[in-house]
Amino acid sequence: MLRTVVVTSLAALLSLSATTIARPATVAIAQARGVRTLLVVPEGLRFAPRTVGRRDCIAYPRDCVNGVAGIEIAYAISGTPPARTQIGTVLTDTNCQADSYGISHCTNRIRLSSGRVLTVRHDHSMMNDPCLAPGERVRVRAAARN
Numbered sequence: 001m002l003r004t005v006v007v008t009s010l011a012a013l014l015s016l017s018a019t020t021i022a023r024p025a026t027v028a029i030a031q032a033r034g035v036r037t038l039l040v041v042p043e044g045l046r047f048a049p050r051t052v053g054r055r056d057c058i059a060y061p062r063d064c065v066n067g068v069a070g071i072e073i074a075y076a077i078s079g080t081p082p083a084r085t086q087i088g089t090v091l092t093d094t095n096c097q098a099d100s101y102g103i104s105h106c107t108n109r110i111r112l113s114s115g116r117v118l119t120v121r122h123d124h125s126m127m128n129d130p131c132l133a134p135g136e137r138v139r140v141r142a143a144a145r146n
Contacts, residue, residue: 036070038088038110038132039143040081040120048073048143057123061101067129072122073143077107079118081142086113088140090132098126108132112140 041048048056055073057064066073088110096106106122110132118140122132132138 034070035087035137035139036067036072036132037085037139037141038072038074038120038122040118040140041073041075041143042081043076043078045075048075052143057103057125061099061103064101064103064123064125065128066122066124072124072129072132072138074108074120074122077119077121079116081118082112082114082140083142085139085141088112088118088138090134090136090138091117093131093134096126096131102127104131106131110138110140 039048039052048059052073054060054063055066055068055071057066057073058075091109091111092107094107096104098104102125103123104126106124108120108122108131110118110120112118124131
């Protein structure tokens with residue numbers, strides 16, 4: 001069921017649950033929150049560095065808080081995450097079906113300011129953190145290693 005929701009303030013927009021928000025609204029939410037920072041775990045590593053704590057939805061699926069304070073953790077599927085922060089534009093958002101814990105494992109392609117394209121898996125709870133939306137601009141850099 002698709003409902004239209006008229007939002008009159010930023011606070012009202014941020015208080016909406018993920019089930020209330022239609023897919024195109026994720027761009028509006030991202031813009032309202034400002035540019036998010038995407039820390040990308042290099043390809044081949046199973047878990048994010050311990051320093052990210054409960055942002056890692058793979059290590060902590062029951063109480064994942066990825067996206068808190070505008071900082072996201074994602075895993076590189078292809079491409080090398082930049083060592084220094086670059087601005088990227090999200091090109092795609094696919095495979096967002098939630099698992100048994102309610103965690104979505106979205107696949108995103110992101111074009112970096114250098115022109116390279118990075119493909120990542122963004123694990124997050126839709127109840128706490130919206131998908132990376134096509135057209136959204138994000139800060140991208142490699143996650144620090146332990």
